[in-house]
Amino acid sequence: MTKTAALVLMGSLLSTAAWADPVTLRLGHAVFEQHPIHDTALRFQEAVERLSDGDIKIEIFPSRQLGDVKELMEGVQFGTVDMTVNSTSAYSTLEPSIDAFQLPGLIHDYESFAAMAKTPEARAIMDRLEKHMMVALGVYDGGQRHFLTVGAPVESLADMHHKKTRVAPNRMFLDAWQAVGVNPTPMAYGEVYSALETGTLDAVEINLTSIESEKYYEIAKGVTLTGHYFWPSFLLVNQMKFNSLTPEQQEIMRQAAEEIVEPQVMAVKELDEQIKAHLAELDIPVVTPSDAFRAELQAAFAPVVQKYEAADPLIADFTAAAKKLAPAAQ
Template sequence: MKYITSTLAGLLASAALVSAAAAADCEVTLRSSDTHPDGYPTVEGVKAMAEEVKTKTEGRICIEVFPSSQLGEEKDTIEQTQFGVIDMVRASFGSFNDIVPVTQLLSLPYLFRSEDHLHNVMDGPIGEEIGKSFEERDLVALAYYDGGARSFYNSQKPIASIEDLKGMKFRVMQNDVFVDMMAALGANATPMPYGEVYSAIQTGVIDGAENNYPSYDSSGHAEVAKYYTLDQHLMVPELVAISKASWDKLTPEDQAILREAARNSATVQRQLWADQEKASEEKVVAAGAEIIKDIDKTPFIEAMVPVYDKYVTTPEAKDLVERIQATE
């Protein structure tokens, strides 16, 4: 065991030396943080961006990716990026809610009809407009990644209509919008830590929860809640941002290279995410999960009127929501 430990330490030290040596060859090294593990679609997306930037700048600019929360959790690394301690960060829009208020609107239930609709919104004028809001908080938005779509799953029965949800108990994140969403659907929200969901479903404390395919798969929840309803009630974008302090040190030409590479990396990340979703779906189905896809979302969407009335209160917010909904 001592040999294994010392060997591992030696390998890590060697890797650090190689990384330091590689960074020394670059005129500019940008440190980028991600909470997800190495190999995860968001991490691989930023790596693709790094490769393109290094190639197009002939090695002058390097992006060093730190996965697995090595530099801290999302909210901490966002703050560090704002102050220029870290150069770049990849984080969910949800983690920006207290910093950039407009991001809260992107967490409204059923705001996006599909992942294609989400991409069309974020890659167009609306996404560009939202991106400018980050500059007021010392961040420059570079690219929008895909965080998947959250759907309901439970241990009791197939849910094919809004009536099927009545009275059921679902775990949700500690978020007022989520709690109000469940009430509007006639179900009961039960906020609890993610790590307690498996046993809570298994023991009947709750009937189910909600998340995307990969999380439904990797958490083992498919073992105790075999009915998965593809209602896609929530799609929250992911953002790759750079510190304005680091951005301002770059030439306009290098800024253009970073922007293009970031946007190209979004295509890579989204494809990797789609592949992961497909693999997870196939895995849970093979294990006995039942996927309910043929549902009419209209009643679900119509039930959200009181939720939107509560959270979309300003003329600016109402205009943005209407423009998002009108995007093809």
């Protein structure tokens, strides 16, 4: 090949990369549009379309239009859904190290969560999902979790004992709440309202954003701001779909995902304050645990954290990094 021909070929390849065909990706999630998961999707959509000058478009399908949590997980894994923003807890059955993101009493405030989401230790855990045909572009938050009761707010560990409490179906959550002394009851998210209403449940550990978006305050009247862990979500894309993009498009996707982490997380913190004000207007009692109550919870959770640290080196690395953040609320 002559030098001139080689230059022409190289120019052609560069032109092809620079002018890749526009692509549209379908992103589904399982919550209402008032939820922070939808906000994550919107922020990602805006960032991707801006950074790509419109060459990458994201179509968002909220409110279980493409399936519930489990169906979306499987859809992205097997390629019937391009992308999702989905709760991390759903994925610990595939990769147990994912439990690190929700170990109780480990991350205490939104600033620490936002910092932890960008650490190498968090990335090492997310990268394990590539074995399951998914690329985790980032981890975000749906709200710090608290304790909601049908009756009066709990104000001590003794108040929590034996309460029938909804937890997401996850082994680590069962371990954590059995250690506290409640009666943990795994239940699908969509069944919680009616279970509180009928008395099947006494309580639910939940984020303020879900109390608001699902209107749980209509039937459950006591909120205790335990802040025991967060409710993270992964932004996931099917691996084959991601690999079909040009390197430039892939980099735009990654850049957009990282760009929105801190704004998204801090927006949830602000939303929490708005919801507290709304609950006050509704005369829903919201209490802050005493130092003694917090110490009781921390002591109850500690053996569970140690158990999971011992189970996986990636979890141990994650918890070590989280403990160094020295959050203000600790």
